Amino acid sequence: MKKRPLILVSNDDGIDAPGLHALVRALKHIARVAVVAPSIQQSAVGHAITVRTPLRAYKFHRNGTLFGHAVDGTPADCVKLAIRSLLKEKPDLVVSGINDGLNTAVNVIYSGTVSAATEGTILGIPSISVSLEYTQKPRFETSAKIAALLSRFVLRNGLPEDTILNVNVPAIPASRIKGIKYTRQGRSRWEDEFFQRKDPKNKDYFWLAGKMRILDKDEDIDQIALKAGYVSVTPIHFDLTHQQYLRKMREEWDGKFKLSL
């Protein structure tokens, strides 16, 4: 009998986050699940990896049974350590999430959730990142079901090398979700603002705040598809080359820029 596939689950909200637990419950219907996730909240760590200090991993129990491994590190650390050291067999799929907040537009590069999936892909395993729009009382069940449907599809059909699926789900009831859109990453970004305050010792500190400025319009863009009631699926990669400008650069810079050392 063929073994059931193995899915590695990680996230950036930490091993005890409700989004991860909903995801694990849904994925157990279609596969064996191994959990390796940060021991504490790691939001906005981007694709950080820990190189200057050692990493620790702990067995993490829930309701008296072994649930997975907690790692004192970033999401990318978790996936690297899981695949290279902690797991006895190579997983067939990595699923990261479910993040409590969207990872659309520029957020993709700040996202620890996406970086866990990216790390899976770097290590040669098809990977999916799943995020749910932020609300005061998030309900992760619908996103978890979507994650399981996509996981089953990817386990059967595969993904091209070096391709990650970045999935975002609107915070609306399942009955109101209109369908799925295959989207591009948007250009929307944060209007940053720093609160500047005084601490109890009267010294300045700064705290990042701000709101998202929507710069996109087309419905084939992540954020806009979500607003229209669709699940957004963006295929992403980690080749950051700006191909279009590279062609232009080769034509235009060559005559003009001189490297006189």
Next chain:
Amino acid sequence: MKKRPLILVSNDDGIDAPGLHALVRALKHIARVAVVAPSIQQSAVGHAITVRTPLRAYKFHRNGTLFGHAVDGTPADCVKLAIRSLLKEKPDLVVSGINDGLNTAVNVIYSGTVSAATEGTILGIPSISVSLEYTQKPRFETSAKIAALLSRFVLRNGLPEDTILNVNVPAIPASRIKGIKYTRQGRSRWEDEFFQRKDPKNKDYFWLAGKMRILDKDEDIDQIALKAGYVSVTPIHFDLTHQQYLRKMREEWDGKFKLSL
């Protein structure tokens, strides 16, 4: 009289790193320079930003004069805080570096040096990241001169919106540098390995090691151009959409994948 342009300098090796100081010296020939850099070494932090804790900034003096601001945060934090709060005027250019080690291939996504430049671009300022191949005794002068030549060129000619220059310099004497190549980001990546050891209390820890596995051949790819004795300049962006697969996905998935909730 027109004011001299203002360049914001940051890095990930910290405000007292020799690579940053060589860069500042070279850039002072062509512009005014403001330094806002991490107070401590921040390698491999990727595009992390600090959202869950406040940030501190300190005036940093060298040889009795004010040199810049040190920030207890990541490279991306430094650039955000500089542009939004610390600097009285918007810089004309952001230059990040000079990193002690290459930021080619997959390293681009782990790199704090690149992320400082990316953050500059997100905030609407042309930005350049400069890295020097690692050696036991790095000499940053040639890279600093290259950074200044490219900075002058970009100050005059600009860069397209959302485009960062990722510059890498081989560790060879200036006289042996063959010229400049406009390159693509390579596919080479790390063969990760974790040292598993026992600490003084006999508990396990893991420490990331490994070496780069070169997967590329073409001389128009970052790592390969460097090996051939060229300075590598890769235009990068932060739209991670895998355009090619997106087109395929829209054709192939639509009939096959069903979102049955």
